[in-house]
Amino acid sequence: MSILKLSVVTxxxxxxxxxxxxxxxxxxxxxxxxxxxxxxxxxxxIKWAVTDLANDLEKMSSKKxxxxxxxxxxxxxxxxxxxxxSDKLINSLPENFDSQLQNQWERFIIKxxxxxxxxxxxxxxxxxYAIFDLAERIGISPWKWWADxxxxxxxxxxxxxxxxxxxxxxxxxxxxxxxxxEDWGLQPWAAKTFEPETGDIGPKTYEKIFQLxxxxxxxxxxxxxxxxxxxxxxxxxxxxxxxxxxxxVGTSHAEPMLRNNVDEWKKKEYGDFNYFTNSDKVKQYxxxxxxxxxxxxxxxxxxxxxxxxxxxxxxxxxxxxVKLLEKIILDQRKMLTETLVKPNExxxxxxxxxxxxxxxxxxxxxxxxxxTLMWTDDNYGYIRRLSDQTEQKRKGGSGxxxxxxxxxxxxxxxxxSSTQPGLIWHEMSRAYQNGAQKIWIANxxxxxxxxxxxxxxxxxxxxxxxxxxNTINTYSINWFTRExxxxxxxxxxxxxxxxxxxxxxxxxxxxxxxxTEPITETSITEFSTKPKNNEVQRRIDAYSTLxxxxxxxxxxxxxxxxxxxxxxxxxxxxxxxxxxxxxxxAQQSIxxxxxxxxxxxxxxSKKAYNxxxxxxxxxxxxxxxxxxxxxxxxxxxxxPVYADPANHLVNNVxxxxxxxxxxxxxxxxxxxxxxxxSKAFDDYKWKTIEGLxxxxxxxxxxxxxxxxxxxxxxxxxxTFNTEKAGVYDIEIRCxxxxxxxxxxxxSVAVNGSNKQSFDINTKGRSEDWKVxxxxxxxxxxxxxxLEKAGKQTIRxxxxxxGIVFDQIAIYPENSKHYYExxx
Numbered sequence: 001m002s003i004l005k006l007s008v009v010t011x012x013x014x015x016x017x018x019x020x021x022x023x024x025x026x027x028x029x030x031x032x033x034x035x036x037x038x039x040x041x042x043x044x045x046i047k048w049a050v051t052d053l054a055n056d057l058e059k060m061s062s063k064k065x066x067x068x069x070x071x072x073x074x075x076x077x078x079x080x081x082x083x084x085x086s087d088k089l090i091n092s093l094p095e096n097f098d099s100q101l102q103n104q105w106e107r108f109i110i111k112x113x114x115x116x117x118x119x120x121x122x123x124x125x126x127x128x129y130a131i132f133d134l135a136e137r138i139g140i141s142p143w144k145w146w147a148d149x150x151x152x153x154x155x156x157x158x159x160x161x162x163x164x165x166x167x168x169x170x171x172x173x174x175x176x177x178x179x180x181x182e183d184w185g186l187q188p189w190a191a192k193t194f195e196p197e198t199g200d201i202g203p204k205t206y207e208k209i210f211q212l213x214x215x216x217x218x219x220x221x222x223x224x225x226x227x228x229x230x231x232x233x234x235x236x237x238x239x240x241x242x243x244x245x246x247x248x249v250g251t252s253h254a255e256p257m258l259r260n261n262v263d264e265w266k267k268k269e270y271g272d273f274n275y276f277t278n279s280d281k282v283k284q285y286x287x288x289x290x291x292x293x294x295x296x297x298x299x300x301x302x303x304x305x306x307x308x309x310x311x312x313x314x315x316x317x318x319x320x321x322v323k324l325l326e327k328i329i330l331d332q333r334k335m336l337t338e339t340l341v342k343p344n345e346x347x348x349x350x351x352x353x354x355x356x357x358x359x360x361x362x363x364x365x366x367x368x369x370x371x372t373l374m375w376t377d378d379n380y381g382y383i384r385r386l387s388d389q390t391e392q393k394r395k396g397g398s399g400x401x402x403x404x405x406x407x408x409x410x411x412x413x414x415x416x417s418s419t420q421p422g423l424i425w426h427e428m429s430r431a432y433q434n435g436a437q438k439i440w441i442a443n444x445x446x447x448x449x450x451x452x453x454x455x456x457x458x459x460x461x462x463x464x465x466x467x468x469x470n471t472i473n474t475y476s477i478n479w480f481t482r483e484x485x486x487x488x489x490x491x492x493x494x495x496x497x498x499x500x501x502x503x504x505x506x507x508x509x510x511x512x513x514x515x516t517e518p519i520t521e522t523s524i525t526e527f528s529t530k531p532k533n534n535e536v537q538r539r540i541d542a543y544s545t546l547x548x549x550x551x552x553x554x555x556x557x558x559x560x561x562x563x564x565x566x567x568x569x570x571x572x573x574x575x576x577x578x579x580x581x582x583x584x585x586a587q588q589s590i591x592x593x594x595x596x597x598x599x600x601x602x603x604x605s606k607k608a609y610n611x612x613x614x615x616x617x618x619x620x621x622x623x624x625x626x627x628x629x630x631x632x633x634x635x636x637x638x639x640p641v642y643a644d645p646a647n648h649l650v651n652n653v654x655x656x657x658x659x660x661x662x663x664x665x666x667x668x669x670x671x672x673x674x675x676x677x678s679k680a681f682d683d684y685k686w687k688t689i690e691g692l693x694x695x696x697x698x699x700x701x702x703x704x705x706x707x708x709x710x711x712x713x714x715x716x717x718x719t720f721n722t723e724k725a726g727v728y729d730i731e732i733r734c735x736x737x738x739x740x741x742x743x744x745x746x747s748v749a750v751n752g753s754n755k756q757s758f759d760i761n762t763k764g765r766s767e768d769w770k771v772x773x774x775x776x777x778x779x780x781x782x783x784x785x786l787e788k789a790g791k792q793t794i795r796x797x798x799x800x801x802g803i804v805f806d807q808i809a810i811y812p813e814n815s816k817h818y819y820e821x822x823x
Contacts, residue, residue, distance in 0.1 A: 025112045027080070027138070028157040033063040035079040039087035040069035043124045045246055049131040049214070050082055056140050056151045078115035084127045090120055100167055101126070106219070110134060111165030125219060125246055126169070132215045133168070134159065141482055142215035145208060147451055148624050149483050149564045168463065171432065174299060174348075174399070174439035175461035176213065176220025177447070177454065178252055181407040181414055183228045184633035185446030193629045200230050203237030209447070210245035216455055217462045220248045220299065222441055223260075231260035233289065243296050250299035250441070253352035253376070253401065254309050257286035257300060257332060258293060261307045273307050275328055276314040283331060290339045299348040299439070302332045302371065303357060309408075311356045318363050325357075326366055333368065345370040345395065350439060352376065352401055358385060372396040372438045375431065379406045380773035381419050382737040383427050386434040386706065397438035400431045404453045405445030407637065409517035410770035411510050414636040416572050417450040418503035421472050422692025424457055427737065430704035430802065432464045448631055449572050452479065452496075469702075472690040473497060483568060484561055488553050492569055495549050499573055501696050502542060504776050505820055508579040512641035512648070515770070522640045522648045523655055524587045527819050532666060535820050536584050543577035550574060563623045571619055571632070578615070579641075581608035586645045590652050605645045665815040668720050669822055672699040672805040677717035681709060684801065686716060693806035694777070694821060698735060700804040706740060713747065713797040720810060724789045727813040732780040732796055733821065734760055735804035736772040747797040750784045755797060758782070775819075777806060783813070 027034050034057070038050050054065040071088040073081070083090040085101045094113070097120045101107055104122035108130035111118045119134060121127025136142065138157050141149035179186060182201065190205040191198070198204065201224050213221065221242065223232035232238050232249070242249050251258050259265070265273055270281045282304075290300075303325060304312055316324065329351070337344050352374040353361050362385075367373065373391065375398060377383045387398045404419055406412060428440065440461045444450045456475070459466055467475050476496060481489035512522030527535035550573050557565045582605050589601035616634040620626075635642035672695060673688045680686055684701045692698040701714060722728065734746065742763055747755040758780045762769035772778045786792060796805060807821040 025117055025159045025161060026156065027117070027159060028057065028061040028063060028154070030155055033057075033061060033065055035077065036065065036067045037074070037079050037081045037089065038067060038069055039071055039083045039089035041071070042083055042087055042089075042127075045124055045244070046082070046084065046127050046131075049128045052211075053131050053135055056135060056144075057157065060138075060140075060151045060154050061157060062153075080117045080119065082119040082127065082131060084121050084124055093118060093120075104169060105173060106217075107167070107169035108133070109165060109167045110161065112159075112161055117159070122169075125214070128214050128246075129168075129217045132217070133166070135215075136482070139482060142212065142455065143451055143483070143564070143568075146212050146447065147483075147564050147567050148627070149568075150560045152485075170217070170462050171464040172399070172437055172440045172461040174220045174248060174250075174441075175218045175458055176222065176248070176250075176439075176441050177218065177458075178222035178401070178441050178443045179209070179224035179445075179447070180222075180252070180443050181226065181405060181412075181445050181636070182224045183226055184414070184636040185448065185631050186224065187226070187228050189446075189628065189631040191630075193627075193631075198235065200235060202235045203241040206238055206241045207245070210241060210247045212447075213247060214245060216458045218458050219246070220250060220439070220441065222250050222252050225252060225255060225260045225262060227262050229263070231263040233258065233260070233292070234263065239296065246297065248297040248299055248348075250350070251301045253301065253354040253357070253374075254305045254307075256302055256304055257335075258289045258298060259286060265307060272313060274313040275304060275324060276316070279331075283335065286332065287335055287339065290335055294340060299350055300332075300336060301352060302329050302349050303351050304328050305354075305357065309355075318360070321360050322363050322365050325360055329367065329371075344368070348372070349396070350374045350399065353385065354401065368396075369394050370396045373398040374401050374439060374441075375399070375436060376401045377403055377427065378738065378769070378773065379403050379408060381423050381427060382735075382773070383431055384738050385740055386431055386436060388706065388740060392435035398436045399439030399441070400428065400436045401441045401443070402428065402457065403443045404450050404457065405443055409765065410515045410774055411641075412516055412637060412639065413507050413509045414445055415509055415634070415642075416503075416507075416575055417453050418500060418507050418572075418576065419453055420500045420504045420691055420693075421453070421456055421476070422689050422696070422698070423504075423735070424453065425460065425467060425469070425472055426689055426692055426700070426704075426735075426804065428457065428460050429464060432460075433704040434706055446631065448628070449567065451568060455479070469687055469689045476691075483564060484557055488556050491549065491553050495546055495553070495569070495573060497691060497696065498542065498546060499576060500691060501694070502539070502580075503576060505694055506775065508576040509639075509641060510774050511579055511583045512639075514640050516637075516639065519639065521651060522583070522643075524590060524652045525583060525819075527584070527587075528816065529588070529591060530816060533818050533822075535818060536587055538820075538822075539580060540584050543580050546573050547577050566619070566623050567628075571615055574615055575612060578608040578612045581605070582612070582645050583648070586649050586652075589649060602645075602649055605649065609644055662814065662816040665812045667812075667815065667818065668722075668810040670718050670720060670808040670810075671695040671697060671821075672716070672807055673697045674718065675699070675716040676719050678715065679712075679717075680714040681712055682707065684714060686714070689804075692804070693735060694733070695807050698804050698806045701798065701801045704801060706801060708743075708800040709798075713799055715795045715797040716805065717793060717795045718808060719791055719793050721791055722786055722789050722810075725786050727783060727785050729811045729813060729815070729817070730780075730782040730784060730794065731809045731811070731817060732782070732805065733777040733807045733809075734780065735806060736760075736762070736769075736776065736778040737802060737804060739800060739802055743799070744803050745799040746780050746803060747799070748780065748782045749795045749797075750782075751786075751793055753784075755795075756782060757799075760803070 073092040101122035106126045107122040108126045119130040190201045195204045350372040354376045442457045476493040480492040585605040592598040619632040742761040747757045749755045
């Protein structure tokens with residue numbers, strides 16, 4: 001939902017079939033309705049999209065919408081003409097679109113004249129995207145089925161267009177999603193509720209998914225692949241459904257050559273999945289799938305890992321792993337070109353540099369130039385590596401595999417969707433500016449409740465310039481305007497901004513302060529209960545305020561959108577609030593000395609847990625007439641964080657008694673964007689990013705192209721006042737993202753002193769990295785003796801682009817350091 005499509009002021013659900021005096025194009029008014037003209041020989045996918053649009057127009061206007069199939073422009077009739085550039089109908093139009101659309105990938109034009117509206121695509125999907133772009137501009141949500149956002153009723157439907165029309169095409173060539181960790185949502189819902197005749201995620205489910213992807217201008221799927229799900233290619237109709245909707249099918253980092261190893265590798269038949277010792281059987285296994293894939297649109301994952309999410313089988317040195325993987329890639333490419341009878345450069349191939357594969361690549365792996373390098377995040381939203389200047393020249397380009405949902409250490413986040421939009425924007429914009437323009441895939445778990453984040457990600461993939469560092473909040477307002485109307489949109493957006501900020505401090509799934517792999521029990525939080533800065537109570541109050549706002553807004557939501565409101569707003573906001581209340585009231589109970597107060601707070605904790613149960617039951621059984629039964633689990637993987645708080649209350653009494661007391665002095669808090677002076681070099685500038693960090697206003701250098709400063713380093717300067725001289729501890733909090741060579745470095749100078757440098761990178765899955773991604777910051781801690789009271793000056797230097805500053809705290813020596821630095 002590009003913000004270029006909507007504005008809060010003009011979102012009146014717009015469209016048209018004839019121009020009015022303002023230049024708007026009226027499609028439906030009180031006395032007339034449009035005729036849609038389509039080439040009679042157009043692709044069936046275009047016919048489906050046209051029919052879908054016509055049906056929605058009928059629901060909105062209560063008027064019959066006529067679709068006419070013809071090969072000729074009817075000069076005397078006004079209407080909407082839709083088609084692919086090569087269609088006879090489009091070639092008969094008075095407008096010529098060849099110069100703009102010829103040989104373009106998935107591009108389209110929407111243009112009007114005095115009588116007609118033209119929707120023309122460079123190819124089939126470009127045409128379909130034009131249709132759904134138009135649908136969205138008149139107020140039809142892409143989530144009309146997946147989140148029950150019903151089309152609005154309108155007597156007059158008008159489309160606002162600039163005089164020159166709209167011309168659009170993708171920033172990223174392949175844009176899509178990975179259905180993953182589907183065990184507690186998508187799979188049981190499909191198997192038991194939506195598609196019981198298949199008993200799995202089958203063609204009926206994939207049809208709805210593929211329709212959603214097209215509405216979001218996406219074109220690629222990595223199918224679900226956990227052990228609970230039968231392999232995509234093993235279920236009759238799945239492959240054909242992808243072909244019907246022109247969806248490109250790929251597979252995840254652990255599924256080379258379109259094979260789902262978890263379901264399809266039969267050890268009794270094939271032996272070990274080990275290329276050192278069993279390469280002939282492995283190649284036979286791969287060849288079976290490649291031979292079946294001559295028809296259709298595919299991206300082949302190449303390389304090799306273990307059966308599932310693990311390294312290659314077989315003991316080997318790092319040098320041996322490099323040589324073996326190079327041989328595997330050469331064997332795979334030989335198989336592809338011989339079987340598909342095409343040159344390798346015409347067969348889309350991707351090497352996903354995930355986990356240990358990135359280490360093998362960094363150790364010298366040679367990858368053919370036409371293969372796409374797919375960089376990945378660290379599973380927590382921070383991209384580990386991007387193309388350097390040499391890699392950016394590769395013919396195959398590069399892309400990104402990015403997590404909006406994750407199962408693994410240090411802790412899962414499979415329940416709610418709470419990745420800050422500002423983080424998604426920064427990491428993906430940075431990736432794009434460093435050449436990642438071939439393929440973007442988001443791990444979206446079960447799709448629900450990742451609706452907003454998924455669309456945000458895919459909108460950036462479609463038009464990376466549609467959202468900027470200072471329009472992230474505007475995007476949110478426009479999104480909620482489309483879903484719930486302008487009256488409540490700003491209020492909902494404000495709620496979500498605070499929801500994301502609070503979750504950036506600590507995701508709901510992490511509130512037990514437990515970890516996975518190995519699974520540990522919950523413990524009391526690190527939030528302070530000190531009188532001068534009672535973080536626990538402040539967090540309880542913040543979430544209570546969100547619950548109250550959600551209830552207040554709900555009273556203004558139209559009845560036909562209440563189910564959508566529950567799914568998109570009420571459940572995630574209340575769920576996050578209640579999970580926090582469960583643990584924070586428990587912490588207060590554990591620390592309370594009064595017996596009655598202790599019992600009351602324990603009851604509050606238990607009540608919060610019970611309300612999560614009630615909310616989840618409503619999601620699964622009451623809303624949308626039971627449509628989403630089995631979709632929402634309140635305890636994915638049955639981790640301790642989701643449990644009844646009874647054991648937590650008992651088990652953490654001893655921990656609370658061992659809490660170390662420190663001085664509760666008043667610190668000085670500074671937000672990164674409150675700098676008094678700054679300096680940058682080489683055409684770089686310091687700018688603030690909305691919706692990123694504890695502050696919601698983190699600061700970094702623009703543009704994002706990888707660049708190191710070899711002499712003078714850019715800096716931010718801050719001033720603060722101390723009441724007395726003495727030793728102070730300075731803590732600078734940075735977003736825990738990564739540099740290509742693990743050399744992000746921050747230097748600090750106070751009152752003109754010599755700079756002291758600090759390395760802020762972590763490598764691999766170290767203990768420091770685990771702590772940092774769970775709290776979403778990496779600290780720079782610096783102790784300084786201030787000789788006198790009064791005004792002080794601190795400069796913070798960055799040695800390269802990519803470093804993001806969030807907050808600064810100055811503590812008197814030996815004072816308690818707080819979890820949250822408040823404004």
